[in-house]
Amino acid sequence: xxxxxxxxxxxxxxxxxxxxxxSGTQFSIPRLGALRRTIRSEPKITSASVSKDxxxxxxNQTLDHFNYKPESYTTFPQRYVVNSKYWLxxxxxxxxxxxxxxxxxxxxxxxxIGFLTDNAPRxxxxxxxxxxxxxxxxxxxxxxESALRNxxxxxxxxxxxxxxxxxxxxxxxxxxxxxxxxxxxxxxGSYGGMLAAWFRLKYPHVALGxxxxxxxxxxFDDLAPQVGYYAIVTKDFKENSESCYETIRxxxxxxxxxxxxxxxxxxxxxxxxxxxxxKRTFDLKDYLDSxxxxxxxxxxxxxxxxxxxxxxxxxAPKGTDILGRIFAGVFAYMGNKSCYxxxxxxxxxxxxxxxxxxQTCSEMVMPIGHGNNDSMFPPAPFNLNRFIKKCKSLFGVQxxxxxxxxxxxxxxxxxxxxxxxxxxxFSNGLRDPYSSGGVxxxxxxxxxxxxxxxxxxxxxxxxxxxxxxHWLVKQRKTEVQIIEGWxxxxxxxxxxxxxxx
Numbered sequence: 001x002x003x004x005x006x007x008x009x010x011x012x013x014x015x016x017x018x019x020x021x022x023s024g025t026q027f028s029i030p031r032l033g034a035l036r037r038t039i040r041s042e043p044k045i046t047s048a049s050v051s052k053d054x055x056x057x058x059x060n061q062t063l064d065h066f067n068y069k070p071e072s073y074t075t076f077p078q079r080y081v082v083n084s085k086y087w088l089x090x091x092x093x094x095x096x097x098x099x100x101x102x103x104x105x106x107x108x109x110x111x112x113i114g115f116l117t118d119n120a121p122r123x124x125x126x127x128x129x130x131x132x133x134x135x136x137x138x139x140x141x142x143x144x145e146s147a148l149r150n151x152x153x154x155x156x157x158x159x160x161x162x163x164x165x166x167x168x169x170x171x172x173x174x175x176x177x178x179x180x181x182x183x184x185x186x187x188x189g190s191y192g193g194m195l196a197a198w199f200r201l202k203y204p205h206v207a208l209g210x211x212x213x214x215x216x217x218x219x220f221d222d223l224a225p226q227v228g229y230y231a232i233v234t235k236d237f238k239e240n241s242e243s244c245y246e247t248i249r250x251x252x253x254x255x256x257x258x259x260x261x262x263x264x265x266x267x268x269x270x271x272x273x274x275x276x277x278x279k280r281t282f283d284l285k286d287y288l289d290s291x292x293x294x295x296x297x298x299x300x301x302x303x304x305x306x307x308x309x310x311x312x313x314x315x316a317p318k319g320t321d322i323l324g325r326i327f328a329g330v331f332a333y334m335g336n337k338s339c340y341x342x343x344x345x346x347x348x349x350x351x352x353x354x355x356x357x358x359q360t361c362s363e364m365v366m367p368i369g370h371g372n373n374d375s376m377f378p379p380a381p382f383n384l385n386r387f388i389k390k391c392k393s394l395f396g397v398q399x400x401x402x403x404x405x406x407x408x409x410x411x412x413x414x415x416x417x418x419x420x421x422x423x424x425x426f427s428n429g430l431r432d433p434y435s436s437g438g439v440x441x442x443x444x445x446x447x448x449x450x451x452x453x454x455x456x457x458x459x460x461x462x463x464x465x466x467x468x469x470h471w472l473v474k475q476r477k478t479e480v481q482i483i484e485g486w487x488x489x490x491x492x493x494x495x496x497x498x499x500x501x
Contacts, residue, residue: 097119098186115462234377308333430452
């Protein structure tokens with residue numbers, strides 16, 4: 001198994017490097033995820049560090065919900081976790097708050113997502129966390145590596161199958177916990193937020209409502225500007241520090257200038273203390289691009305990582321050259337390391353990277369690129385033909401860039417949903433680059449947009465802190481009040497329909 005895993009990682013890394021060389025430079029699409037990517041040197045969360053109130057279960061999940069071929073009935077163990085500490089118990093109709101796991105193992109969500117545990121006492125709710133298929137411990141046929149190498153198996157790795165999984169588990173829980181009349185509120189962040197919103201639209205008989213935090217459901221087809229993400233990253237840096245912004249803007253040309261020298265790549269490798277000697281400037285540029293994207297996206301209080309990067313850049317000793325200042329920003333954010341891994345953000349051994357690479361190469365095609373004007377990044381528009389070529393070489397499939405809007409909708413969203421949909425909160429922070437693909441205007445009285453000017457990615461569903469700014473406290477309070485309204489109306493309807501029968 002170790003040999004298989006190593007071989008797959010080597011194959012994936014070699015393929016990606018080869019494709020980048022032959023097809024030109026296309027920067028990595030910024031990762032989604034409710035939680036900031038864990039820097040690889042940080043300790044992992046273990047079961048011992050999670051509260052004993054969480055109990056783990058495995059549901060015997062159907063591999064294929066949409067076919068009736070013999071192999072469709074194959075099952076695999078899917079992990080879900082339950083916390084019943086504050087729940088009033090069976091047959092009480094107390095709510096169920098459900099967190100949809102997304103493109104990573106569920107372990108980090110148990111402590112990293114605070115909205116459920118913070119509000120469980122108020123709602124007297126049963127808490128449920130469900131892991132996404134093909135992540136964590138919920139992998140068909142046991143090994144992620146073998147699954148992703150098998151074209152027949154990875155075909156079951158889709159968002160539609162994932163939300164069907166969630167429906168099956170929730171119906172199972174309602175039955176086994178004797179919670180038939182308990183209203184279900186589904187919650188998700190980032191890609192998980194998209195799943196929560198889509199789940200409410202596809203499975204209204206299972207979920208009463210959805211909180212979709214930082215869910216860029218409009219970043220498909222031509223619904224949102226392709227340059228929207230990086231326009232906000234640029235805006236965030238410029239508002240924080242004009243000098244920091246200018247240094248970054250000028251650095252790309254400086255990298256090329258140094259690289260053009262006979263030993264230029266060696267000079268850059270030493271200046272940025274890369275773990276391996278640079279073979280091309282793109283790897284360094286993509287690494288820096290990923291840092292700037294991450295700190296803008298997850299610029300959470302009270303630490304504000306974007307300010308840490310700019311503090312390093314602006315705080316470099318007087319006389320430090322442009323690239324020296326850029327490295328000072330890297331040092332400030334990434335910490336003092338013996339060397340810096342240029343694959344830090346795109347590591348082929350990372351399960352989120354591996355799994356999300358497949359998802360974006362099949363259906364989750366988000367056309368994000370650099371703009372040409374008023375940007376601190378070098379021009380790099382999204383090139384669909386290049387993207388298709390890359391995915392076909394990696395997985396032998398052609399991406400379906402229009403499938404998300406075909407299956408879930410997106411075009412003319414307000415016209416379609418203002419009568420059809422109900423009970424969805426789209427929450428955003430406008431400093432989050434992915435808010436450029438979010439729903440920022442309320443669609444109806446019950447499909448509402450709740451945003452903050454200073455918020456960042458999925459900030460509203462993170463654990464409450466005493467240091468939280470007032471605008472964040474207000475946003476969370478608004479969301480809770482809206483959900484309380486949904487549940488109150490549900491209880492009224494429940495009594496009314498009971499009386500009729």
